[in-house]
Amino acid sequence: MFDTRISRRAALMGAGAFAAWMHNPARAMLWQAGALPVPAFIDGLIARMTLAEKAGQLTLMPAAWGGGVATALNPAGNGPSFDGQLDEVRQGRLTGVFNGNGAEMARRMQTAAMTQSRLKIPLLFAADVIHGHRTIFPVPVGEAASFEPGLAERTARAASYEAAAAGIDWTFAPMVDIARDQRWGRTMEGAGEDVLLGELIAEARVRGFQGKDLKDDDAMLACAKHFAAYGAAEAGLDYNTVDISERTLREVYLPPFKAALDAGVLSFMASFNEISGVPSTGNGWLMEEVLRGEWAYQGFVVSDYTGDMEMIDHGFAADAREAAKLAFLAGVDMSMTSGFYRDHLPDLVEKGEVPVARMDASVRRVLAMKARLGLFDDPFRRIDVKREKARSRTKPTLALAREAGRKSIVMLKNEGDLLPLPKAGKRIAIIGPFASGQHDINGPWVVYGDNGQAVDLATGVKAAVADKGLVTVVEGSGVEAPVPGGIEAAVAAARAADVVLLAIGESENLSGEAQSRAEIVVPAPQMALAEAVAAVGKPVVVVLKNGRALALAGAVVQAPAILVTWFLGSESGHAIADVLFGDYSPTGRLPCSFPRSPGQQPYSYAHKPTGRPNPPGDLQPYKAHYRGIPNSALFPFGHGLTYGRIEYSGLSVAPSMAWDGELVVSAKVTNRGSRAVEEVVQLYTHDRVASVTRPVRELKAFRKVALAPGASEVVTFRLRRDNLLFIGRENKPIVEPGKFDVWIAPSAETEGVRGSFELARA
Known part of the structure; x- marks a missing residue:
């Protein structure tokens, strides 16, 4: 039987000890060795x-x-x-x-x-x-x-x-x-x-x-x-x-x-x-x-x-x-x-x-x-x-699906510590086209899986709470079309609830091959539902189903709590419930930037600065930005919250790195919250001056760190010259000496802690 446990090497790779591996010449020999x-x-x-x-x-x-x-x-x-x-x-x-x-x-x-x-x-x-x-x-x-x-x-x-x-x-x-x-x-x-x-x-x-x-x-x-x-x-x-x-x-x-x-x-x-x-x-x-x-x-x-x-x-x-x-x-x-x-x-x-x-x-x-x-x-x-x-849908594979599901969830917002929810004493209304039903759970590009065997959101929530009778489920809207009387029923359910889980987003046929979308937004009927439910005034947790980054707006982005749940597969409902009710503190981080507007596409955090970047602060005329919005993401690559309160401090970085040497970069990461969490600590650099212009930031390493309540850890990364490679004017990899900015931060567009160093000449 396959082993669902993580190997020591895989753990090290996931924890950020891959910096040396990524640019080790021995890595290029693997294929030759296994000809x-x-x-x-x-x-x-x-x-x-x-x-x-x-x-x-x-x-x-x-x-x-x-x-x-x-x-x-x-x-x-x-x-x-x-x-x-x-x-x-x-x-x-x-x-x-x-x-x-x-x-x-x-x-x-x-x-x-x-x-x-x-x-x-x-x-x-x-x-x-x-x-x-x-x-x-x-x-x-x-x-x-x-x-x-x-x-x-x-x-x-x-x-x-x-x-x-x-x-x-x-x-x-x-x-x-x-x-x-x-x-x-x-x-x-x-x-x-x-x-x-x-x-x-x-x-x-x-x-x-x-x-x-x-x-x-x-x-x-x-x-x-x-x-x-x-x-x-x-x-x-x-x-x-x-x-x-x-x-x-x-x-x-x-x-x-x-x-x-x-x-x-x-x-x-x-x-x-x-x-x-x-x-x-x-x-x-x-x-x-x-x-x-x-x-x-x-x-x-x-x-x-x-x-x-x-x-x-x-x-x-x-x-x-x-x-x-x-x-x-x-x-x-x-x-x-x-x-x-x-x-x-x-x-x-x-x-x-x-x-x-x-x-x-x-x-x-x-x-x-x-x-x-x-x-x-x-x-x-x-x-x-x-x-x-005998090998189909075994207990170990389903357990792994649940683990993978909850580790994939990204918490974008959690104002007022609305989440996690208590398992008892709260009336919960699950509202939206993805509230229940054996559809749109597995996600696109599934040939052999069956949505009929997958766990939907309502099933997962009801399995987690003490009293299933306190959970109400209302469709409210279709994915791309309104449901007669849907909004009225949703508003009534919201009024009778203490908290609303708003299950909205993309269906399986809105994502995947041949499903390009000119407007990467929550479809209009669902937005109308979101606005009506938000107007009731009850706390709303958006449970977003999606196969790509979306431009969130209106009542959706204004909701106090937002979970990005993608398409999580067979154990979807259980995985989401694990996070909603605090059995698992969210650890996911965005692998793609959520834009402020669909018109920002294409967008990546690793964009070039241009000759006219907008300086920090208010938008200025004749600078690189669209009318009314900065040239940044609404929720950037690497962003994601935990059930803790994370602080970054104490950056340590030497002023220079020898051409054939190694640079140690470290910072203290502290959990000021009352719950144990895992933080994804990210290392970014920027080459200030180069023969070919460089992105504003580039991810060089990351490490997942477990932090008990009140605990701190000094997180250390090591950089070498090979980590600073780029493709030069001759379309060959090169490294140039000079000044570099460095960040240890919780996302690609937050400061975290910042410093600089000089790569010395050979």
């Missing part, structure tokens, strides 16, 4: 294959036998019947399928491959196991709010434990795209806006999915996606153009992919978007020069769903044949869904337009991966119907 072996029999197998069979090994298709959400994602009408797909298996025309219907489906398909195909090459079964399989964990951006890479590793390990038992060899996760425009719906699938946090979460999830040995029956192949810069889509519009400098690409968007590679990820997925006029699926510079050349990557690259086909609509390829040629020669080994490689690669090779050696190299990568997964040794190692059921 992908190619068993001797594979070249002999390739020599026996026809061109059609080789193309089959480079063709991945949606499973014809899906069911439920999988069918909605991959409509059966887009391909053959299950019997037809079995015929393709017998003919060697498929390397595998994805989002299929569990172990029984996999057993039947693998049996056909191993008994009825000419070469008996095992199939590869893949799936979108994004934030859980049957047990659903918080959406990744919510889990990133825990600021615990070790937690992300454990939930990925648990997801792999469940999914591998259902015959799944390969997951299309983690998504490691940096998201700095909250209009982009796929924000929910990554780790937010910060590069360092993105790197750490990427590494953790790769380790979790792949386990100790890919041949283990509870390990899955991970896939770093989407390569590259998908999160930089113009205006946050999904699938849109990306046009950024190579420096920004290398400094912001590529590092999490490199971190995933260094953690041992063995598959990459090309992104849908173009970069500076070249679609990623046809971008040889990206795949061959950077990924395989500079980074020495030895795994394989798969297109995203119909990514090669979409180059035709991009205006980059004239037809299917040319699209196949461009994608393959650019370095995309495997085609997903379109069938273009199966249909056109044999002819392209026969005509001399694609070298047979290139085709053999891609087939070798895929077959070597199947060998590393143990499929040639035992094609059925992950296919066991009894084991599939």
Whole structure:
């Protein structure tokens, strides 16, 4: 059984002892040390294959036998019947399928491959196991709010434990795209806006999915996606153009992919978007020069769903044949869904337009991966119907889901110490479209989980309080439409209550892929509900459901207490109740900045100062800000409150750091409150003068510190020259001597304690 406990190494990483690790040259050697072996029999197998069979090994298709959400994602009408797909298996025309219907489906398909195909090459079964399989964990951006890479590793390990038992060899996760425009719906699938946090979460999830040995029956192949810069889509519009400098690409968007590679990820997925006029699926510079050349990557690259086909609509390829040629020669080994490689690669090779050696190299990568997964040794190692059921939604995985849920919750406000609520003696009205019901709990991008098995808010609250009769539940409004009589019923319930839990925000179909939003606000009908309930005058706790940062306004932002609860998965209601009633003091921090207005997007705390920054204080004319609002977040990256009262003091930092030396930076953090808490202490720097302008702040390390009531701890970080790297004018990493500002603070836009130091010349 998988172990939900955190390892000592993972704990250290989560606590901030990763500063040296992040820039240690030994880190770059990991991939070389674990070079992908190619068993001797594979070249002999390739020599026996026809061109059609080789193309089959480079063709991945949606499973014809899906069911439920999988069918909605991959409509059966887009391909053959299950019997037809079995015929393709017998003919060697498929390397595998994805989002299929569990172990029984996999057993039947693998049996056909191993008994009825000419070469008996095992199939590869893949799936979108994004934030859980049957047990659903918080959406990744919510889990990133825990600021615990070790937690992300454990939930990925648990997801792999469940999914591998259902015959799944390969997951299309983690998504490691940096998201700095909250209009982009796929924000929910990554780790937010910060590069360092993105790197750490990427590494953790790769380790979790792949386990100790890919041949283990509870390990899955991970896939770093989407390569590259998908999160930089113009205006946050999904699938849109990306046009950024190579420096920004290398400094912001590529590092999490490199971190995933260094953690041992063995598959990459090309992104849908173009970069500076070249679609990623046809971008040889990206795949061959950077990924395989500079980074020495030895795994394989798969297109995203119909990514090669979409180059035709991009205006980059004239037809299917040319699209196949461009994608393959650019370095995309495997085609997903379109069938273009199966249909056109044999002819392209026969005509001399694609070298047979290139085709053999891609087939070798895929077959070597199947060998590393143990499929040639035992094609059925992950296919066991009894084991599939036995590993599904076990007590340990559900307990982990509850832990992950409560650690993902971010408390934005808590005026007058409204929270935590007492468990007895208070009449509670839960009002809003997410107050109760088996809907919108698990979150977007769940293929196999069931909202019907998830715990809603009302159930969680009622399980926590002493008298369920004191809890009233009223819908009040739909997500995007009013409910007849809803506001009147909500107002009546609020008047009869001592405190209101206002459960509002986004539904599952307002976040995720293809759900870009021009206005990242609480929908108007819910805002009308919030205003009416607030007018009653009772204390209101906003319980926000969301897959991205939102621009909060009106009665919502004016509420005395606000909890960001994202989509927390299977144990959602229990996890929220744990925080509401004080069984757990909130520890989450924002992985993405909440803007003052949707019009601020894209926004990141790590923005450049410009030549006309507004000085501290009132807004001044002819300075860099929008009319009426400062160039800052409403709730910045890293923000989150606890049930304590935290003070920062006593910064200690030497005036200079030797070129080859180490700088110790420390501060005292004190809990003046009456409850035990965990504070996420964050270290930021700013390079005052550089040959390339630098962001106003950059996160360099963080540490989670447990503080008893009245307790203090001196929190220490260590900086080295490598922590001050940036991408210079030649698009290479450099470090320059000079003056640096440094903060130890509770968020990216608060002072905490501040000092400075000088990096000496060599």
